[in-house]
Amino acid sequence: MTVLDRLAIATLPLIPRPVMRKLSSRYIAGETLADALDKLCELREAGFGGILDILGEDAGDEAKARAVVRQYREAAEGVRERGLDAYVSVKPTHVGLRVSEELAFSLYDELAGRLGELGLFLRVEMEDHTTTDATLRIFDRLRAKGRDVGCVLQSRLFRTQADVTGLGEGELNVRMVKGIYLEPPEIAHVDPVPIRDAYVDRSRELLERDAFVALATHDDLLAERLIAVARELGKGKEDYEFQVLLGVREPLWAAWRDAGHPVRVYVPYGPEWRAYSQRRLRKNPQIFRHVVRDVLGRS
Numbered sequence: 001m002t003v004l005d006r007l008a009i010a011t012l013p014l015i016p017r018p019v020m021r022k023l024s025s026r027y028i029a030g031e032t033l034a035d036a037l038d039k040l041c042e043l044r045e046a047g048f049g050g051i052l053d054i055l056g057e058d059a060g061d062e063a064k065a066r067a068v069v070r071q072y073r074e075a076a077e078g079v080r081e082r083g084l085d086a087y088v089s090v091k092p093t094h095v096g097l098r099v100s101e102e103l104a105f106s107l108y109d110e111l112a113g114r115l116g117e118l119g120l121f122l123r124v125e126m127e128d129h130t131t132t133d134a135t136l137r138i139f140d141r142l143r144a145k146g147r148d149v150g151c152v153l154q155s156r157l158f159r160t161q162a163d164v165t166g167l168g169e170g171e172l173n174v175r176m177v178k179g180i181y182l183e184p185p186e187i188a189h190v191d192p193v194p195i196r197d198a199y200v201d202r203s204r205e206l207l208e209r210d211a212f213v214a215l216a217t218h219d220d221l222l223a224e225r226l227i228a229v230a231r232e233l234g235k236g237k238e239d240y241e242f243q244v245l246l247g248v249r250e251p252l253w254a255a256w257r258d259a260g261h262p263v264r265v266y267v268p269y270g271p272e273w274r275a276y277s278q279r280r281l282r283k284n285p286q287i288f289r290h291v292v293r294d295v296l297g298r299s
């Protein structure tokens with residue numbers, strides 16, 4: 001982390017709410033479910049699928065975790081009512097992983113059951129490396145119960161190759177990401193080149209075993225390599241899609257869409273936008289640089 005990064009992070013709590021709101025507004029649909037559903041409708045008009053994420057993490061107790069699940073159920077019902085092509089994506093600590101693994105499993109299971117009735121898919125997200133084992137165990141158990149769920153794997157972690165091999169047989173839906181959490185060099189790549197190379201290798205392994213792979217990235221050079229791998233393996237629209245974050249590099253999404261690649265947009269919303277933005281920026285100051293560069297570039 002550079003001195004400037006440290007300085008930027010130290011001043012984050014001092015940034016006035018309206019300025020922070022403006023900084024965040026391109027990346028967050030709004031505070032309410034209605035805002036998020038409107039955004040999904042807009043995206044549908046433009047030819048993009050969606051993913052709903054309620055901002056927040058680390059539910060401190062069971063009651064808070066249960067409240068999060070209630071909000072996700074309402075979100076899913078809203079998606080169904082409006083007939084949108086969207087699903088929900090849920091962080092393990094948001095449904096109580098830090099309270100207990102059993103609580104998180106039972107809440108994911110309850111939510112997946114309701115989503116199953118609505119015909120909707122559920123993505124179990126991946127957080128920092130202290131949660132990886134428990135998250136994969138939860139994912140395995142949900143899969144074993146026949147729930148329509150997917151997981152996320154992070155190419156920066158050395159362990160990910162073994163995790164790909166360790167995923168059980170049967171239908172599989174994996175979102176591949178670089179990994180947003182900066183991890184120690186003992187367990188993770190820290191330079192961009194090996195993170196990219198590992199991303200391509202793991203995606204290839206997943207496609208070779210007939211998994212559906214959600215290629216979540218805004219890195220155009222990486223995407224070119226991934227498209228080449230998909231072509232080489234004879235994979236089509238039913239085998240992969242690109243996934244992107246709301247507000248990040250829209251021209252790239254349009255180019256992928258126009259070239260015939262499916263693209264799904266991650267739409268975060270909720271009242272916890274400020275705490276969430278600050279935590280994310282603290283964990284990975286690179287994002288702060290992206291945002292500042294982007295805002296300056298636009299103004």
Ligand SMILES: Cc1cc2nc3c(=O)[nH]c(=O)nc-3n(C[C@H](O)[C@H](O)[C@H](O)COP(=O)(O)OP(=O)(O)OC[C@H]3O[C@@H](n4cnc5c(N)ncnc54)[C@H](O)[C@@H]3O)c2cc1C
Nearest residue numbers: 125126152177178179180216217218219243244245266290
């Ligand atoms: C749909 C989706 C779901 C994700 N889920 C998870 C998850 O469950 N767990 C996890 O650890 N990580 C997750 N991530 C984050 C991911 O791990 C990366 O941190 C993030 O995608 C940035 O990496 P990149 O591949 O886009 O490459 P980068 O090299 O970081 O970015 C490529 C270019 O995209 C632009 N850019 C990237 N991110 C931003 C941003 N936030 N704001 C402005 N510009 C930006 C910049 O111009 C940059 O040069 C997810 C990402 C996406 C798109």
